Amino acid sequence: MSIRLRVTRRVAAAEGVVVLDLADPSGAELPRWAPGAHVDLCLPGGAVRQYSLCGDPGDRRRWRIGVLREPDGRGGSAQVHAALHEGVEVEARGPRNHFALVPARRYVFIAGGIGITPILPMITAAGADWELHYGGRSRRSMAFLDVLGADPRVTLYPRDEVGRPDLDRILGTPRADTAVYCCGPEPLLAAVEQRCASWPAGALHVERFAPREVGGPAGAFEVELAVSGLTVTVPADKSVLRVVEEAGIGVLSSCREGTCGTCETPVLAGVVDHRDSLLTPPERAANDTMFICVSRAAGPRLVLEL
Incomplete structure (x- = not known):
């Protein structure tokens, strides 16, 4: 759903990080959410960016987000900070x-930099048996240290003081009763994925702020739009999303790089070449959904519920 919100509070949470509280101008309750959720902000100038909700899911009057200003980004975070x-x-x-x-019986949370935002509500909902490993350039750059306090389950890794987290120690022993959650920059995610390769399937959960690098052939294929009764051809130089839009079919989309999940579409037939940064291996193997902004067909034809 789309909703108009007002910034009711803005504070600096760390070096280059602002925290915004957003509320309905009329005071109405906001939609429910659960830890791990994110929202799209439609920023001045037309950019749409995704930000994790990091407040209290039980607070129906406000949503809270934390935004790191990325000097080398695409401009969205700069707009948030400026406007x-x-x-x-x-x-x-x-x-x-x-x-x-x-x-899960037990949780291991690993956060790097602004990747702490989706983790914050998780540690509140996780019960008693959890541990958090939180790294950043320095304490000045690490947001929410005041919220995390002196909890013995939290280990901080300011890089200028102690270096990077020892992932071999943290993840060296696979545990069948443990779920691992990680969010942060790509090098951290890749390192965690490597260490968790020997863990039980489905133990690791990651969220990316930028798309993973995915290659592969990009030949043409047909897509049948079962609801619309149309069949379109997707050439090598266009996405399914773009071709569907050009055919006059409205599809909600946002990031157009396979990270936000807005354009998720049910697959009725055909095999998908998944190129998103969201689905887990079991979800990809199920072959019943795809993100049409980046994923393609692994064969000559797909049938989609569009």
Whole structure:
């Protein structure tokens, strides 16, 4: 859903990080959400960016996000820092959740930098048996240290003081009763994925802020749109999403790089060449959904519920 929200509070949470509280201008309750959820912000100038909700899921009056200003980014975070002050209104869409907290006896959370945002509500919902390993350039750059406090289950890794987290120690012993959640920069995610290769299937859950590098052939294929009664050809130089839009079929989309999940589409027939940064290996093997902004057909034809 789409909703108009007002910035009711803005504070600096760390070096280059602002935390915004967003509320309905009328005071109405906001849609429910669960740990791991994110929302789209439709920023001034037309950019749409995704931000994890990091407040209290039980608070129906406000949503909280933390935004790191990325000097080398695409400009969205710079717009947030420059334009979204207290009293300013912004359109939001969502919430959506592709990083949900699954039931487990025990949790290991690993966060790098602004990757702490989706983890914060998780540690509150995880019960007693969890541990958090949180790294950053320095304490000045690490947001929410005041919220995390002196909890003995939290280990901080300011790189200028102690170096990087010892992933071999943290993840060296696979445990069947443990879920691992990781969010942060790509080198951290890749390192965690490597260490968890020997863990039980489904133990690791990651969320990416940028798309993973995925290659592969990009030949043409046909897509049947079962609901619309159309069949279109997707050439090598266009995405399924773009071709579907050109055919006049409206599809919600946002990031167009396989990270937000907005354009998820049911697959009725055919085999998908998954190129997103969201689905787990079992979800890809199920072959019943795809993100049409980046994923393609692994054969000559797909049938989609569009």
